Amino acid sequence: MNKGPNTMLAHLPSSAPDLVVDGRPDTTPDVIDGVAYARLYGEPLFRMPTDLYIPPDALEVFLEAFEGPLDLLLYLIRKQNFNILDIPMAQVTKQYLQYVDQIRLHNLELAAEYLLMAAMLIEIKSRMLLPVRKADTGEEAGDPRAELVRRLLEYEQMKLASQQIDALPQLGRDYVRTQIYIEQNTVTRWPEVDIVDLQAAWADLIKRAKLTAHHMISREELSVREHMTSILRRLQSTKFVEFADLFDPTRGVPVIVVNFVALLELAKETLIEITQAEPFAPIYVRLAYAPS
Incomplete structure (x- = not known):
């Protein structure tokens, strides 16, 4: 306006x-x-x-508003119930040009796009009036309206899809999002811990502790002389002691090793005797015989 x-x-x-x-x-x-x-x-x-x-x-006052040449052409075809696959080009072109003439009186820039479509309609009508010629391959030429029909069908599909999308509720047009501020005092309530959750947390803690455990090697002071004395005291109370009875496996490998070294030292100093009656017979340990 x-x-x-x-x-x-x-x-x-x-x-x-x-x-x-x-x-x-x-x-x-x-x-x-x-x-x-x-x-x-x-x-x-x-x-x-x-x-x-x-x-x-x-x-x-515009009774009909069109979004472009295809929209106007589709309106003229649908309004008069024409078959879109068999468009009567003479009638449609005449009505189309009448509308374009009205547009040219008010908006020449807008009419330029419509004039291009009008030239296309006139070209199609002219080609339909000419005699049909066969192509070089021997096949008959196609319908000049085929490309126009394809464009109209695609445009109609897109227009229907846009109308369906526009019918969906839209924020700001069909409804307004409300925001209400409610001031209230809240008391912090901690969740209750179940016994099963506590057990699972403890099991997870133990599992992680095992993954980070370190093997510590401690040094134990062992004296060969003390073990030599212990062996002599035991042999004084009995004549023969079986070799295996001189060792205590529960005290660990280091103690057994030191005890064996002490036994060898006593044998080296001829303080004890290690005897065996026959091959593969039990080994016995006794004090060394000292002649009077």
């Missing part, structure tokens, strides 16, 4: 000449019961302005 130039109206003096409406003088009184019948920009208005301008195209 076009708007005319803005007009600043001031308070008109009461001596202004009367207006002429339809060849007769305007008999509207300057003041109606002492009150202006209208206000313009805060100023009282006591008579119709003499320089009021309303452009001829101030109000235009």
Whole structure:
């Protein structure tokens, strides 16, 4: 809608000449019961302005609005129930050109796109009037309307899809998201721990502790002389002691090793005797015989 130039109206003096409406003088009184019948920009208005301008195209009503040449062409075909696969080009082109002529009177830039489609329709109609010629391969030429029909069908599918999407509820158009602030005091409530959860947490802790465990090697002070004394004291109370009875496996390998070394030292110093009756017979240990 076009708007005319803005007009600043001031308070008109009461001596202004009367207006002429339809060849007769305007008999509207300057003041109606002492009150202006209208206000313009805060100023009282006591008579119709003499320089009021309303452009001829101030109000235009479009019964149908189209989004492009294909939309207009599809509208003309569907409105008259034409078969889109067998379009009567003469009637459709005539109606199309009538609409384009109306557009050219108001908006030449908008009409350019429609004129391109009009030229395409005229070309198709001209090709249909020409005699059909066979191609070099011997096949008959296709229908000149085939490409136009393909474009119309694709456009119609896209238009229907857009209408279905537009029918879906949209935020800001069909509904408004509300936000309500509620001020309340909350008390922290800790969740209750079940015994099963506590057991699982403890098992997980033990599992992680085993993964980070270190093997510590401690050094134990063992004396060969002490073990030599212990062996001599035991042999003093008995004549023969079986070799295996001199060792205590429960005390560990280091003690057994030191005890064996002590036994060898005693044999080396001829303080004890290690005897065996026959091969593979038990080994016995006794004190060494000392002649008087």
